[in-house]
Amino acid sequence: MIPATMLSERDRLFNPAFLAVLTREMASAYKQERDRPLPVLLLFIGLPLALQTRSRSALPGGVGTSMTSFLERFPAIRLGFAERAASLAPSVRKGLLYAISKGLVSLESGLISPTTIVRRVRPELSDEVNEIVSKSRFVGRWLGRAGDQKTIAALWGVRP
DSSP states (O other): OOOGGGSOHHHHHTSHHHHHHHHHHHHHHHHHHHSSOEEHHHHHHHHHHHHSHHHHHHSOSSTTSOHHHHHHHOGGGGTTHHHHHHHHHHHHHHHHHHHHHTTSEEEETTEEEEOOOOOOOOOOOOHHHHHHHHHHHHHHHHHHHSOOHHHHHHHHTOOO
C-alpha cells in the first residue's frame, strides 16, 4: 500500500472511496430537492462540476440561480466541459461501483438512490476536500431543480 503522503493531489481527490462519498452526497441532495433518485447521467455531469477547480469556483452561490441563466451569463464555463467530464468518466464510474459495493447507494434502472448510513466521526479534512463535499451537495440540489437529464446534458454539451 502506498502511504497517503506519496499520493498526488489528483490521486487523493479521484480515488474511488472519495468519489463514492461524493456520489452518495450528490444523490442524497438530489433526492432531497426532487424527491426521486439521481439519474446516472447527471452524476457524470455533477461530479466534474464539483471536482474541477475551474467549474467549482464558478458555480453560483445558491440553487435559486437557474442553470440556463447561469450558463447564459457565463458561457465560458462550458468551454471544454464535455471533454473534461469525459476524461473523468472512468474515475466517476469506479467511484459509483465502489459506492454500490460499500452500500452507500443503490442503483436500479439507471437511477442512484442514497442508502441510510450511520454517520461516523469524520477525520479532519482539508479546506479543499470540505469545499468539494459541499459543492457536491450543492450540485445535487441544483441539478434537482434544473429540469430533465437530457436538457441538462444539452446545456453542458454532454452527450448521453
